[in-house]
Amino acid sequence: MLDALAGIKGLYRDFAVIGGELAIVVVALLLLDAVVRLAFRRLDAIPPLRRFQGRAKALRRSVRWALFGAGLLLCAAVAAYNGLLIYRGVDVFTATRDQFARIPPDFWKQLGIGAAKVVALVIAARLIVRWLRKLIGVLEGRAMAFEQLRANDEAITAFFAALRRIVSNAIWLSLLIVASGLLPFPAAVPGYLTIALNIYLAVALGLLLVHTMAVIIDSLEALSKKYWYREGYLGWYERLSALVPLLRRCLEYVIYVAVATVVLSQLQFIAHLAVYGPKVVKAIGIVFLAKVAVEIANLLVDRSLSGEDDASEVERQRRLTIGPIVKSLLGTTVYFVAFVLILRAFDLNPLPILAGAGILGVVIGFGAQPLINDVVSGFFILFENLYLVGDYMETGNARGTVESIALRTTRIRDPNGQVHILRNGLIGEVVNFSKEYTHAVVEVGVAYESDLNQVYRVLGEVGSQFQKECADVLEPTQIRGLKDFGDSALLVRTVTRVKPGRHRQAGFALRKLIKEAFDREGIEIPFAQRVVSFKEAGGRETFEEEGSAPQPEDG
Structure with missing residues (x-):
């Protein structure tokens, strides 16, 4: 047949040779399929084997699909091999004729034996x-x-379904590798198929682990709740359980990196990048352990600062103030150590980097003096105990309760609910209403016709009653006397010593009691009045009164 193509020149002859080779492969497979079909028919004709007819049909379909896959693989190999020859400028006709000339006499015998072995392997697979x-x-x-996994039935079913698929595909890919060694394929084909099998297993198993990671972690968490629950460790478990989502993400990243490392190691032209896989895994582990260390440190700080239940209010405020500062310093230290360990994991010397960072920090420090001033002022605020978290204070235009004190800023929430964020370096004069005691100052106006002795007596009774009813009052209300002659009222000033930061609430309650007492005693609280005169066109004059009660000062 090759001699008949000798008169054709160029690519036409090459394409004719390739078509002939593909035709030979197809015809050989068709003949093999016919032989297998004939063999199964003869087996079906045997009476004792007729009860296995269903299994025989399933096996026949498997063999047919195996032959079909082998045919596609052979055709692809023939086309790829001849395409490579054309790319290299080799005459396909000459190369094919030389190949046929070098075929040993027993080649076809070995090919038949190899095909029979492949069929046997298909049946075994x-x-x-x-x-x-x-x-x-x-x-x-x-x-x-299993008791602890009943809540995850759907996830378990999906897991094992994927596992069946992976195992089945892996076996058939392994069969292709063995078959390529039994059949007269180029020596490189089994190696390429092995690489494909390794990559498939790495990717498939990696994705399977990622998709089932949530089920595994949730099941382990359920087991830990059941078998490791102890009253003394309840606080530890509640705090550390918040790290479970981070653990899940870190494990997923480790799996992705491991899969990428296996894939890179199988591809020779980028295999040198696989050495970074273990280093990235170390970095992920360091980040997770650093987060765990920070959480444990925060828990230890909270427990150490919680102290005894009989601690004073000032001591509790001091602990609330110092706690965030200590946590911030510990967290910064842990993350700095983690950063150095990550550099060492990538075989990088951290000393030059840290030295450069130090020089850069000095340069930045000259331009960041306000920041340094804020930090230094924050230390002085803490060590001099100017104010603590929970104190009611006033500085500048900000007045309210201190919510937090950091090294750089202080947060104050005013009575209207607004938050004032103040730089520590800009905080000047501080008025602290929460040191030992404070005064609730209430000024009340009475009519000029009122008997001041009666007013003082009623206010004294109200002050005594107020001390009994309100736990925030430290001493009875003091009547300081007549403060001012107003336009329509005499202004009487009262002062009540109350607990730190409770002056506003005490003032509100005291005003209510004074109003109720004045109503009972018939003491008038006057308010300004204004008479407006209107003259109509007919000369008739009308009057309209307007009045407004005096607004009490903010106590």
Whole structure:
């Protein structure tokens, strides 16, 4: 046949040779399929074997699909090999003729034996796949019956279904590798198929682990709640359980990196990048352990600062103030150590980097003097005990309760709910209403016709009653006397010593009691009045009174 193509020149002859080779492959596979079909028919004709007719049909379909896959693989190999020859400028006709000339006399015999072995391997693989599917089904049933995993039945079913698919595909890919060694393929084909199998297993198993990671972690968490629950460790568990989502993400990243490392190691032209995989895994582990260390440190700080239940209010405020500062310093230290360890994991010397960072910090420090001033002022605020978290203070235009004190800023929430964020370096004069005691100053106006002795007596009674009813009052209300002659009222000033930061609430309650007492005693609280005169066109004059009660001062 090759001699008949000798008169054709150029690519036409090459394409004719390639078409002939593909035709030979197709015809050979068709003949092999016919032989297999004839063999199965003869087996079906045997009476004792007729009861296995269903299994025989399934096996026949498997063999046919195997032959079909082998045919596609052979055709692809023929086309790829001849395409490579054309790319290299080799005459396909000459190369094919030389190949046929070098074929040993027993080549076709060995080819037939190899094909028979492949068919036997297909049958064996079919049986192995069926047995493994049954085994996986048994394992799935046991997992479904496990007490702690009943809530995850759908996830378990999906996991084992994916596992069946991966095992089945891996066996058939392994069969292709063995078949490529039994058949007269180029020596590089089994190696390429092995690389493909390794990459498939790495990616498939990695994705399977990622998709089932939530189920595994949730199940372990349920087991930990059941078997490791102790009253003394309850606080630890509640705090550390917040790290479970971070653990899940870190494990997913580790799996992704491991899969990428395996894939890179299988591809020679980028295999040198695989050395970074273990380093990245170390970095992920360091980040997670650093977060765990910070959480444990915060828990220890909270427990050490919680102290005894009988601590004074001032001591509790001091602990609330110092706690965030200590946590911030510990967290910064842990993350700095983690950064150095990550550099060492990538074989980087941290000393030059730290030295450069120090020089850069000095340069930045000259331009960041306000920031340094804020930090230094924050230390002085803490050490001089100017104010603590929970104190009611006033500085500049800000007045309210201190919510937090950091090294750089102080947060104050005013009575209207607005938050004032003040730089520590800009805080000047501070008025602290929460040191030992404070005064609730209430000024009340009475009519000029009122008997001041009666007013003082009623206010004294109200002050005594107020001390009994309000736990924030430290001493009875003092009547300081007549403060001012107003336009329409005499202004009487009262002062009540109350607990730190409670002057506003005490003032509100005291005003209510004074109003009720004045109403009972008939003491008038006057308010300004204004008479407006209107003259109509007919000369008639009308009057309209307007009045407004005096507004009390903010106590």
